Amino acid sequence: MRISTPKALAVTAACALGLAACGTSSGGATATPSSTVDVGNPSAVTPVDAGTLARAKKQGSVLLYTNADEQQMKPITEAFQATYPGLKLRVLNLNDTQTFQRYATETATGVRTADVVMTTDSVGMLNFVKKGNIADYTDPNLKNLPKYAQLAPGVTAMSEDPVVAVYNTALIPKNKQPKDVTSMAQLSRSLKGKIGTTDISNPIAFGALAGYIGKHGEAGWKNIEELGPNSGVESGNGNLMQKLAQGQYQASYFVSGTVRALITGDAAKVLNYTYLTDGTPMLPRAIGITKKAASPDAAKVFVNFLLSVEGQEAACKGGFTPYRDGVKCAYGVPAIEKAVGAQNMIIGGYPDDIVKNKPAMEARWKKAFGR
Structure with missing residues (x-):
């Protein structure tokens, strides 16, 4: 994922312009998750010779x-x-x-x-x-x-790096924000055009799809195919974050977890991210x-x-x-495991047949999203 500086700053700029969405957020996952989680003991130093x-x-x-x-x-x-x-x-x-x-x-x-x-x-x-x-x-x-x-x-x-869901907290209160893809798919029925994701041509989007479908199979595809007709699609996470901050989108899914570091200060007053409890893809x-x-x-x-x-x-x-x-x-990773449980982390290696399966997965996604 690449978020250019102007795109990244757009989140803060949106709040600085006094959008109604810049209210205080509370509860749920935050931009500064707990740093008290046990991270284990560092192993021996192993430098080059x-x-x-x-x-x-x-x-x-x-x-x-x-x-x-x-x-x-x-x-x-x-x-x-x-x-x-x-x-x-x-x-x-x-x-x-x-x-x-x-x-x-x-x-x-x-x-x-x-x-x-x-x-x-x-x-x-x-x-x-x-x-x-x-x-x-x-x-x-x-x-x-x-x-x-x-x-x-x-x-x-x-x-x-995980993929996450990101919400505009003024438009969807914390207690109504879905924590899994199944609930997101159900919510999308009432958010047609107000829920966003990135295009399958983006490696983050494809990696997230491959991981999620790898865990859930046809049940996962059912959720993706319900989300498709209701979702706006952006080329990258920069546009997605900007439109979330400005209220054009209320919710988004399969967003690169690197945006977590951007959701601070004024941005944290308008945006909130959560990990996906029915399977958080972790992309290497x-x-x-x-x-x-x-x-x-x-x-x-x-x-x-x-x-x-x-x-x-x-x-x-x-x-x-x-x-x-x-x-x-x-x-x-330990903080994410604490949030969703080890069984709900989809640790991304390079799955078997990912090269061979990519064209068919992309074609099915495009059909679902009308691309």
Whole structure:
């Protein structure tokens, strides 16, 4: 997901304009969930070896292509460069499709390309791996991470970001906000055109659908097909959040959980998010070192940092969802588990046959939504 700064600020701007929707919210899930949840004990530090670090310092920088925007990446960049002052992290913000296309173009012409890619597009990443574009690197941190952390050879999840429901609290009071997709589908009958989601072409939307349908099957499709005719569809979460803040939408679903970090201050007076208790899809944000990396050792140091306790805590500040034990984060996996229960978390790896099944799933979604 990418939320440009203007889009992100639109939420605050809407409140600043004095919308009626900027009333005080209370109860339910908030933008600052409990940080007192037990996050476990941090495991042993597992840095790269001395030789890799020495070569990385000679390389001097690492180039990252990511769909996360500058606001999200800033805490990570600052923490990484504070830990490794001899290494500069250069970040190029691209959507997932642009990342893969740019890499192909640059490698074909022999120009400098990404050392590391970070993406939420599971199908795109699997195809990228299949084409031989990812180095088969196993980070030392993997032995301290859950099994679902490794997504494919050389590909690791740096976070497990949930999708959430977001409401305009002035238009739908807290005690009437659905907490699951089934209730959302029922409410949509009376909210025709006033409930929103993102288009299936968005990797977040497809990942959420795949996870939800993977858990509920045809019963899940029944809810999606009831939501379809009643839902407005946006290209991305930025437009969705803006229209929620302005009251054009009253409710939304399958919204990227990275918006949680934006629902603060004035925005928290108008918007409220909740996790989905009949199944919260947790979508992995994948990282991998490219085969054509100009700074492969610097890339290893960066990936190693992202998977460390320190790196995961920095990621939390950007709205990402850390999953490693011992990471203090109000948005982390333990906090979500406390909110919905382990049985209702759909931890997203790369499901079997996701590449093969994508066209049929997209076609059925489009039929339901009249696209």
